[in-house]
Amino acid sequence: MIEPICRLARDAGTAIMRVYDGDRPLELTHKTDDSPLTAADLAAHKVIEAGLRSLTPDIPILSEEDTPGWDIRRGWTRYWLVDPLDGTKEFLRHNGEFTVNIALIEKGQPVMGVVYAPATDILYAADAGKAWKMTSDGTRMDIHCKDARPPLVVVSRSHGNDSELQDYLLQLGEHQTVTMGSSLKFCLVAEGSAQLYPRFGPTSVWDTAAGHAVAAAAGAQVNDWTGQTLDYHPRESFLNPGFRVSLF
Template sequence: MSNNTSITALIDLSRKAGDVIMDIYRNDFAVQHKDDRSPLTEADLSAHRIIAKGLAALAPDIPLISEEAELAPFAARQSWKRYWLVDPLDGTREFVKRNDEFTVNIALIEQGVATMGVVYAPALDVCYFADSSGAWKQEGDAPACRIQARPMNLEHITIAVSRSHIGHKTQSLINNVSQRHCLPEVISLGSSLKICLIAEGRADLYLRLGLTSEWDTAAGQCVLEQAGGHLVDRHGLRLQYNLKDTILNPEFFACGTTLHDWNQYLD
């Protein structure tokens, strides 16, 4: 199956999951909590079932890691050359708050790198996707448009921040950027949409200095990198996947085409 066929199939699958998510979103739904106190809804579970079934039909030989499935032991995962990495509903907090800023994230990981990725926001009907041909954005039924991250201009900086997780380190960075360069524009947004905002050249930086999991970033990282941007850890190293026994990511920066030492702005 060619990459073009595959990315089209992933987009279709993300939209099917999005349809089910929206059916639940438009009605009353119960909210449970996992052991880490993160919220869980029937939308998370229903989207997982649709995606898992669809991926199994699409490529039965490729294993799956999903936020809503039991994680295979690292000893088994070490042998995987490629696998699907999925967050069926990224931004469940935003879903619960009904602010529309949640996404379906599907990525193909090969040798630790996301080589295909789809980030679909069903409430907004916006789809970002990427493979070796580049990064693209589609709004509704309009034709997809190629997107490109932008270079850094220290006199005009836009910082994307989490709507649910902004902390004192992020605020410290904003304050220090203001003192050294300019008063940055700050955009609060949920889920992987922050990374995609950088991929389409509408923001310059998103830093995440709290806990995330690999399924939170993989699809967005693929879109960002194919758009010319970077997603790196605090040492400037590209985030890679399935290389350690934990599914947790290190702290990271997502930025446009210019790699800049953002650590110097953190108190």
């Protein structure tokens, strides 16, 4: 099933780029939590929702742009977890660091994931314990985490100045840092370009599931700060605890 999911992520990316390139109006609004919402978010959601319902009508969908109530979700053991446009702030900044995220959750864990970056036409995918990257010229390569000294630490472009993060980096020892938006941070660790992604700021389950699948399949650990693997069993809150993605 991974190939049609990859195509679906690309189709959603095409819808996003029509807005990004100015072919469709932006239609910027804000949600109740003051996070931005654009026509690109909604267009990508519609593409993915329609595609998943056609491919797997028996598997429910939880999308950032359509969140069924707790009474509906509480019994789910298998579901799609989707962020149609992860990194809307980066989209608005026009820096290309935004993605389409689609993950399949089974018994609380992401067993399949696709992260597609439409602006660069680079796709990361994971299925059956393997992770790979598709470049813009169609080249497919398996990816694996790689150790390096000093490690390269990737941090959120929007939360890079958080005090908890800065304290952590001070205690880390010798390292280098790079900033990145969206779930591409998971993918940098997965492909070996970075060795550590620590996160203290807020994230939601749809922000992390697809990247989690890719990083884990490439050999990374995705654990909260108590050492427990990030969990996606249905719960009332969509918020994740703080976590780190690393080889160690």
